[in-house]
Amino acid sequence: MASLTSWIAFFTFRKSHIETNGLHTIQQLTGDQNFWIGIAIIPLCWLLLYQVMGSYRCVLRKARLPELGQTLLATLIGVIVIFFAFMLDDAVSVYTDYYFDFVFLFVTHFLITYLPRLCLTTHTVRKIHQKKIGFNTLMIGCGSTALDTYRDLQHQEVYSGNKFVGFLNISEKEPEPNLIQIMPQLGTLKDIRNVIQQHHIEEVIIALDTPQQPQAGRVLQQLGSLPDIIIKITPNCRNMAVGRMQVNNLFHSPLLVIDNRLMPEWQYSVKRLFDIVVSILVMIVLSPIYLITAVAVKCSSPGPVFYTQERIGRGGKPFRMHKFRSMYIDAEASGPALSKDYDPRITPFGLFMRKVRLDEIPQFYNVLKGTMSLVGPRPERQHYIDQIVQVAPEYQLLQRIKPGITSWGQVKYGYASNVDQMVERLRYDLLYLDNMSLTTDIKILLYTVIIIIEGRGK
Secondary structure, three states, rough: OOOHHHHHHHHHHHHHEEEEEOOHHHHHHOHHHHHHHHHHHHHHHHHHHHHHHOOOOHHOOOOHHHHHHHHHHHHHHHHHHHHHHOOOEEEEEEEHHHHHHHHHHHHHHHHHHHHHHHHHHHHHHHHHHHHOOOOEEEEEEOOOOHHEEEEEOOOOOOOEEEEEEEEEEOOOOOOOHHHHHHHOOOOHHHHHHHHHHHHHOOOEOOOOOHHHHHHHEEEEEEEEOOOOOOEEHHHHHHHOOOOOOEEEOOOOOEEEEEEEEOOHHHHHHHHHHHHHHHHHHHHHOOHHHHHHHHHHHHHHHOOOOEEEEEEEEEOOOOOEEEEEEEEOOOOOOOOOOOOOOOOOOOOOOHHHHHHHOOOOOHHHHHHOOOOEEEEOOOOHHHHHHHHHHOOHHHHHHHOOOOOEOOHHHHOOOOOOOOOOHHHHHHHHHHHHHHHHOOHHHHHHHHHHHHHHHHHOOO
């Protein structure tokens, strides 16, 4: 609504004050094709821009100053695009009129957009401070540090919105008696996933006494696979953290916030848009290949064309992954087993498909659905994840992001034939987490194309 109002106001301004003919009748305004094109397209473009920049994420946690900077930046980008798309063909008497056009649209759109946002954000913040709005919070710790942190949060000058539902005891010592009187004990570290799901936890605060601080790494590995949880940690645990840490409010208790976002918000949006566009194009362009492959699979051996299997995705959530069947039916009649070189379970045509990654192309449907991405760690079955975690618990960090059709591990290492090889490949996928960006994704995709062309898959 703000973008529509600002566009109408701007178009009226430039017709009446900028263009040489002036505005004398309403027909001059409504008769301009650009006026209606702008009404149809510009509001949608503004919505897309704000979505890409993350303006609609965590709306209840918005702060006024970051909202101001974000709105200023979005307005600047949007107005520049509109300027080159609509304004440069204006009939103006002097060149400086372009500057008046630009400034008028910038100021109008910014004020009409930001002032309502400022009111809504102020209203929300006030409700949080008045304890009318809160966020379900889980305390990790059971000693004096946890008790002091709770008291500090409850008696701070500006209430932060933490509604404590309980705590987890990750040590063998008895919990602080005063802490038990304040909130219930909900279990131990092994129960953390179930507790977070059952109590709809939005925020976790790690407050460990000195003897328990070495266990903070285990806690963070468990939480690392839950990307939508806000994690805060007491300053005396800062050396145990995994991820970027920051203090986000000077008036609140001095807790360090671990930023679980591995890329800027706009890169997440562009990555998802890229996934959708590429998946649609690939499925259209390769539709004859899909048909030919399906026929070849059906003719090469008895059984269904597609192979569907449950895999574990982002946040530890299971999903159904689809591939062209490359093995004989009942290949796992004796239980789950990884493929290996010269695997007798693989059909002759299946061996060819694996070399050129042809069996993977149905996964573009998973990418389009949003359960997978083009680039991300290879999704595994829970059966093997349980074995990997026993050797390398840091594997759970991979569940912070969507699994992918290809990955750094796939490019550098390839398919794994056993759990030990999965653990070896893990280091490449963890490197991807540390270096995740759109540039890295493009490099991995290019290397994947080279592998497909050279037929070096297995």
